[in-house]
Amino acid sequence: MQNFKNIPLQLSVLDLVPVLSGKTAADSFRNSLNLAQNAEKFGFNRYWMAEHHNMDGIASSATSVLIAHIAAGTSSIRVGSGGIMLPNHAPLIIAEQFGTLESLYPGRIDLGLGRAPGTDQLTAMALRRNLDGSGEDFAKSLMELRTYLSADNADSAVRAIPGEGLAIPIWLLGSSTYSAQLAGILGLPFAFASHFAPSLLFTALQVYRDSFRPSESLQQPYVMAGVNVIAANTDDEAEYLATSLYSTFLNVIKGTRKKLQPPVEDMSLIWNESERYAVMQMLNYTFIGSGKNVQNKLVEFADATGVDELMVTSHIFDHEARVRSYEMIAELCPQNVPANS
Structure with a gap:
């Protein structure tokens, strides 16, 4: 078994900005800033947040605002x-928002784009006013966005100021092959949502690599995959902490809305066997355990997929345990840890 120190693999953080049971969104924002500051200290490469709407347990609906909050409280990540x-x-609007962010925090802003609504259909209607559209419309919107961010748009009647001419990296995100192929054709980096939609991971990676064409921004394919990781001092402790993650996905399956729940001693009192199976299918790429066991699982995943970067999410109720999980993950990949840390 090879060690992470021999793998040129980047580690990054996906923060779903969970709202804890008994707490508020303001508490979540404080926790996220603290986690980002620690992630920066631990040597993580990037810190991303995802757009979700109308969810009691996720507070990242105003994603651009939160990116500014996190960037203001950090210095290099x-x-x-x-x-x-x-x-x-x-x-x-996105070109202007991210142009503003890049102007405030130059060289530190990533723009990852998805084509799902990030919510239910009724809320999507409230956001968009209509649900007309298709994958082709996403590609057109992407081209329009890239035009606004291009320096070549300076003579256009409609311009993104700020935004125009700024080198903001654009990533395509997906859980199927559509965005994988589009990212490959356009020569953009691609991130796959294997932390909750694992079934098409290897197919999407192959499609992306096969369709990749070099571009001004990227000469070779660059892939990131999302994984759930819960690391603790012992396997038993990690499994206990993971019950909050299981409960979250159980609520997704059941269509119930709840804040992030504290861990429990016995999940069998909460789910039945069919529910357990459905949750575990969604969480196929979830690595839980002590440091050594998590290391082995992550190395196997990196070897099997050949990804360039892992986007790690640790959905843990206790904030200190969550920070410690990321610290343990960083320790598994020594080249990411700053020499002065």
């Missing part, structure tokens, strides 16, 4: 969206 759901927004 890249901060961005994993992702902005482009069909919910006019491309010009």
Whole structure:
């Protein structure tokens, strides 16, 4: 078994900005800033937040605002969206928002884009006013957004100021092959949501690599995959902490809305066997255990997929335990840890 120190693999953080049972969104924002500051200290490459709406347990609906909050409280870690759901927004608005962010925090902002609504259909209607659209519309919106961010748009009647001419990295995110192929054709980096939609991971990676064409921004394919990781001092402790993650996905399956729940001793009192199976299918790429066991699992995943970067999410109720999980993960990949840390 090879060790992470021999793998040129980047580690990054996906923060779903969970709202804890008994707490408020303001508490979540404080926790996220603290986690980002620690992630920066631990040597993580980037810190992303995802656009979700109408969810009691996730406070990242105003994603661009939160990116500014995190970037203002850190100094070197890249901060961005994993992702902005482009069909919910006019491309010009996103170009202006991320142009503003890049102007405030130059060289640190990532723009990850998805095409799902990030919510239920009724809320999507409230966001968009209509649900007309298709994958082709996403590609058109993406082209429009890239035009606004291009220096070549300076003579256009409609311009993104700030935004125009700024080198803001654009990522395509997905859980299927559509965005994988589009990212490959356009020569953009691609991130796959294997932390909750694992079934098409290897197919999407192959499609992306096969369709990749070098671009001005990227000469070779660059892939990131999302994984759930819960690391603790012992396997038993990690499994106990993981019950909050299980409960979250159980609520997704059942269509119930709850804040992030504290861990429990016995999940069998909460779910039945069919529910357990459905949750575990969604969480196929979830690595839970002590440091050594998590290391082995992550190395196997990196070897099997050949990804360039892992986007790690640790959905843990106790904030200190969550920070410690990321610290343990960083320790598994020594080249990411700053020499003075």
